[in-house]
Amino acid sequence: MSGEPHPITGDLFDSPVAPGTGWPGEPGTAATPVARDVDDVRRLAASADDVATLDARVSVCRACPRLVAWREEVAREGRRAAFKDQPYWGRPGPGFGDPDARALIVGLAPAANGTNRTGRMFTGDRSGDWIYAALHRTGFANQPTSEHAGDGLALTGVRIVPAVHCAPPANKPTPAERTTCGHWLDRDLQLAEPHLDAIMTLGAIGWDAVIAAARRVRWEVPRPKPRFGHGVEVELRSAYGPVRLLGCYHVSPHNTFTGRLTEDMLDAVLRRLRG
Known part of the structure; x- marks a missing residue:
């Protein structure tokens, strides 16, 4: 390996990180098949037999040229001053959490200097500070912070996935x-549905993404399409039974700094997610 050392492990990495180089939590290997267009994504997602395989394939995806160019440009040249000396993941952010979770949290997309830097969903930015502190308060996380992919954080009963796995320009x-x-x-929905009770979406884009995915995998979805709102709850139905869909304002600084989303509001939805 060559390049810059990981700030915790000391291992050397180039940015963006190549599959199989030993990044903490790296789900893929040099042999993981790479999706290069939408047809590849459809095929590789559908044939993933488990969450580990799905995350590995997500982590090497190159299907969207604009997103690939942006995430890698940030990893090489667009770093914030505080992270100038750190290696960047620079790849899609795979899902994170309990593979047998009874609940999913669906967000928007990785942050350019958060997940795109650390390789873990909601890690290394202010949004992550909020969501993981809340997950710890409500019993889903073993610790209240998520700083890097090798910090020992573990989730129980919940898995976090985004609507879009790469950091997009201007979010x-x-x-x-x-x-x-x-x-x-x-595929995340299909793999989860035998044990899935509830899904919480962070923002309207996550809400719309879940409803669209639920319809594609032939779940029953109310019509007309339910509208997103904080605290809104509707029932979807998979082949295995009902799945509660909960809306929550996104944990973005825009919402948390202005008080649109408070800790109490976030915790209340997470307690309902637990059931």
Whole structure:
């Protein structure tokens, strides 16, 4: 390996990180098949037999040229001053958490200097500070912080996945990028449904992504389409039974700094997610 040392392990990495180089929590290997277009995503997602295989394939995806270019540009040249000396993951953010979870949390997309830097969902930015502290308060996480992929954090009973797995320019994936990445979410729902009780979405984009994926995998979804709102709850139905869909404002600084989302509001939805 060559490049810059990981700030915790001391291992050397280039940025973006190549599969199989030993990054903490790395799900893929040099042999993991790579999706290069939407048809590849559809095929590789559908044939993933378990969450570990799905996460590995997500982690090497190159299906959206604009997103690939942006995430890698940030990893090489667009770093914030505080992270100038750190290696960057620079790849799609795979799901994180309990593979047998009874609950899913679906967000928007990785942050350019958060997940795109650390390789773990909601890690290394202010949004992550909020969500993991809340998950710890409500009994889903073994610790209240998530700083890097080798810090010992573990989730029980919940898995976190995004609507889009790559950091997008201006935090705005295009409709085509959302559609392409939706096939990964389809498979997450299918793998989870035998034991899934509830899904919490962070924001309207996650809400819309879940409803679209649920329809593609032939779950029953109320019509007309339920509208997103904080605290809104509707019932979806998979082949295994009902799945509660809960809306929550996103844990973005825009919402948390302004008081639109408070700790009490977030904790209340998470307690309902637990059931």
